[in-house]
Amino acid sequence: MKSLHPLTWWIWSLLTIGAVIRADSSWLAGSAMAVAAILVWRFAVAAPWAKSFWFSLKIGVFILIIRTLVGVLIGVPIPGTKLVTVPIVPLPHWLAGIRIGGVITQERLLSSIHEGLIIIAVISLFGAAVSLTSPHKLLRVTPVAIYEFGVATVIATSALPNLVQSVTRIRRARALRGDEKPSWRSIALPLLEDSLSRSLELAAAMDARGFGVSRKRSRYRPITWHGLDSAIVLTSAALLAVTLAVVR
């Protein structure tokens, strides 16, 4: 594939996220995720950041489950078809208005899942953009005027892929200690340390090499915007336009 402009997939995914939120439809959220998955599967290069999408999907599913449980068990019931009844947890009287447990209706379950789906879609579209764009290339198009932002962007965009790499490495090491299914808590500490030190190292390297010293930057190889870039961005722009026009 011809190399695309580094901002293309970012613009595409931001516009699509806009459309998904605006349309508020789980059908659209689902298909956007499916399209993103196909794109990543087809076009992502074999680079450490390419795994970010699948990682973000996992995080999304985790959030969906938690949200659904919380949404179903706590809060105001929505009347409708009754599925099951969970015993109500007695709460002190000053917590009036909040209820844990009670009747779970189909409507309440569906609305929770629906909201969760929108959230997964947003997270995974962001993950897709990270997977499809080299964070290094992205840096080169960031204007120098927003220096701090540039550094932050590079660190943020390289942090997720680094995280994925570190998780794999640490899990393997842990399995060797006889800990086949290490808990998240036990991975989190070395992980945090690892990604923090990497990010600091990268920031120091950028600083030492003069990033942000000059207001203007020259280009060794110009990064050009091709017709294909416009086409990709147009598809999502069209989607957003449609949702803006149709959904009231």
Add this chain to the structure above:
Amino acid sequence: MINFSRVSLVYPTSTKTILEDLSFEISEGEMVLVIGSTGTGKSSLLRLINGLVPHHTGGILAGDISVAGISTRLVRPGELSHLVGIVGQNPAQGFVTDIVEEELAFGMEALNIAPDLMRKRVEEILDLLALSHLRDRAISTLSGGEQQRVAIGSALVMNPKVLVLDEPTSALDPIAAEEVLSILHRLVHDLSLTVVIAEHRLERVIGFADRIIHIAGDGSAEINLPEEILKRSDIAPPIVHLARALGLSQVGLSVRDVRRMTDDIRANGKDLEVFEPTQGEVAISTAKLSLSYQGKLALHDVTTNIYNGEIVALMGRNGAGKSSLLTTLVGLNNEAKGSSQICGLNSKDLKGKTRREKVGFIPQEPSDLLYGQSVKGECAQADKDNECAAGTALALLERIVPAIDPDTHPRDLSEGQRLALALAIVLSAQPQVLILDEPTRGLDYQAKTLLITLLKSFAKELNRSVLIATHDVELVAELCDRVIFLAEGEVVADGPTLEILLSSPAFAPQVAKVMSPRPWLTVSDVLRAVAQ
């Protein structure tokens, strides 16, 4: 060129003075080596030169540092980028782009240098560092030595007056290290570049250094000629230890110098008796083991046996398949073909407790194994896992490295201490086989000696086997009985340490080079030969 006047440094969250009242001057075209134990502030000293410390780390800096007349206190590190090039300990973490050519151009782009000038300089650097054939490659696909060269190139492309390198050869095999160092040597001589370099493996760099800065660890530091420093310092390469042990009048720094002084020893030394190793039971056995990643062959038909009581080194160039073999042995690569067994069990079947009891593995980053909040907690977890009496692991750690405060956080330990902790945890399960991946990376001589004693007693007294992947020929000479040499995933040589190390000049330890053609690898070999 570089001027330190009365420099003291304290980091914000610590009470320890890293450097105290340090004054020295480095002139143009000098190559200065910074030595010191781990955690004494070598990296801090290097980063002071371009102002990353304290601009990037915080900390209190007293005194003044100037490079080519510019005080680092007054400018940001970036504004010195045309004067000082810096190459970090782990170049892979400092790359900002992903293609070799773009990486080289990054610094110049940031300084808004005109495109045609950039093109010219990039071409020059590609030629100088022999990188032309790699120009379009993705950096992540390069070998360690190539990455190191790219990192040096992207610093040099700015035409700096000073080049600062933090352990540039620690991850490299002897041949790649030699390449990198000879390039630096040429730059110093041809372009009058000033080079400041920190390194633990003195045997690799000592021949190139004009002066040495020795950081003692209590804040004081000494700068002097290499001969003067090495006369007294406890940090010294094997040939200096050799000169001291033999009572030579001078310390020679090159193999040639010491050879001249030891003619009679080579002539009169007695032959050492060769110990026939008694072969124990098979501990590790592989047959036709192959592994490929994404269509690339990492291991090809590896067939070998390792016996109880044996210490075996796994050597080979960067990317030869050493780590792949180790991880396959311990059962982390399930897609491997052929058989690999540890103590009669298939590697793939090793799980949980059995795995701990059969094989202990120390990965390249020992801290991956650690997750407790304190040394004490870490050891308690190991005791619980292994169902042994409380305090077993801690007692073991105490034996390896005395006087570690049990309440310390593992993150705050030095490199050597962290390795010791990982070893204590792994060994407390009493594994039959111990496997280590590059254990001496970043270790100082003291920690290395400790490691050698420990592994020897583990293998010989308990009759267990040890397998080490390493680039460190001095370690292999001191420790190992046998060497397996890998190239492109195949075993190309397998035999006694003496035979394998002496057969290739690049992998011969320093003492062997001095004593060639006599087959003595270490200082103690020579002493035994003389004493007989």
